[in-house]
Amino acid sequence: MLDEKKLSIIYGGEVVDFEVLESPSRTEKILIKVYADCRVVVSAPLNADDKTIIEAVKQRSRWIYKQLREFREQSRFITPRQYKSGESHFYLGKQYQLKVIHDDTKPKGVKLLRGRLEVNTLDMGLESIKSYLNEWYRTRAKVIFEARLQHILEQALWVENYPDIRLMTMRTQWGNCSPSGVLTLNPHLVKAPTICIDYVILHELCHLVEHNHSERFYQLLNQVMPDWAKIKNQLDMMANKLIN
Numbered sequence: 001m002l003d004e005k006k007l008s009i010i011y012g013g014e015v016v017d018f019e020v021l022e023s024p025s026r027t028e029k030i031l032i033k034v035y036a037d038c039r040v041v042v043s044a045p046l047n048a049d050d051k052t053i054i055e056a057v058k059q060r061s062r063w064i065y066k067q068l069r070e071f072r073e074q075s076r077f078i079t080p081r082q083y084k085s086g087e088s089h090f091y092l093g094k095q096y097q098l099k100v101i102h103d104d105t106k107p108k109g110v111k112l113l114r115g116r117l118e119v120n121t122l123d124m125g126l127e128s129i130k131s132y133l134n135e136w137y138r139t140r141a142k143v144i145f146e147a148r149l150q151h152i153l154e155q156a157l158w159v160e161n162y163p164d165i166r167l168m169t170m171r172t173q174w175g176n177c178s179p180s181g182v183l184t185l186n187p188h189l190v191k192a193p194t195i196c197i198d199y200v201i202l203h204e205l206c207h208l209v210e211h212n213h214s215e216r217f218y219q220l221l222n223q224v225m226p227d228w229a230k231i232k233n234q235l236d237m238m239a240n241k242l243i244n
Contacts, residue, residue: 007042007054011061016068020053022046030056031213034067035172036074036239074240081244083129089117090242091140093193100129110136134187141167141190148197149183155224156205163208171243174200174235177207191242196235199228 018040031043088095175185210217
């Protein structure tokens with residue numbers, strides 16, 4: 001189980017808070033991640049003291065601040081969804097216009113029809129429409145993720161046993177991998193381009209044999225997806241829009 005604490009540094013006259021996750025089993029060195037919601041999370045070995053962790057964060061402070069600035073700039077242009085006709089919603093990297101209808105002659109639910117996401121509901125309220133859409137995304141995610149996993153396994157030859165896939169909505173993660181080999185994937189990921197879905201699945205498959213981000217971990221990643229860093233950046237830049 002991870003132990004969590006909070007520390008901070010000052011950069012550019014601004015206090016930058018960050019969470020520290022101490023994990024003896026998954027981390028050999030200090031790793032820093034900036035999430036789309038502007039959370040800064042540091043994974044560190046159990047024996048790393050606060051001074052060592054803070055020094056490591058200070059060394060990456062310019063990069064951290066740049067990431068925070070980019071995510072904050074993105075969030076300025078993102079407004080909360082109203083779930084009304086005419087609004088755009090993502091699916092597999094493309095934007096589709098939402099159309100909300102009330103038609104007793106048609107089944108209730110969501111259909112991807114003629115380039116639009118059509119929601120047929122008795123209740124025209126926001127929560128009802130949102131619930132229908134989330135259910136549809138989860139259903140599509142199960143199908144898409146399973147298909148992409150099968151495709152990637154043809155190249156990820158180090159995987160011996162077929163992994164199970166579990167869906168869980170998460171604010172700061174696209175996926176994770178349990179010691180028992182279960183891949184947990186965020187259903188919001190189905191809104192991203194297929195290549196981004198492949199990257200997340202591949203990333204977690206690498207963790208089946210390399211629990212930390214070691215040199216061998218990146219060798220496996222590069223072996224199957226040499227341009228993974230570019231794809232990861234593409235996904236990071238879309239994160240706020242996809243999770244919103």
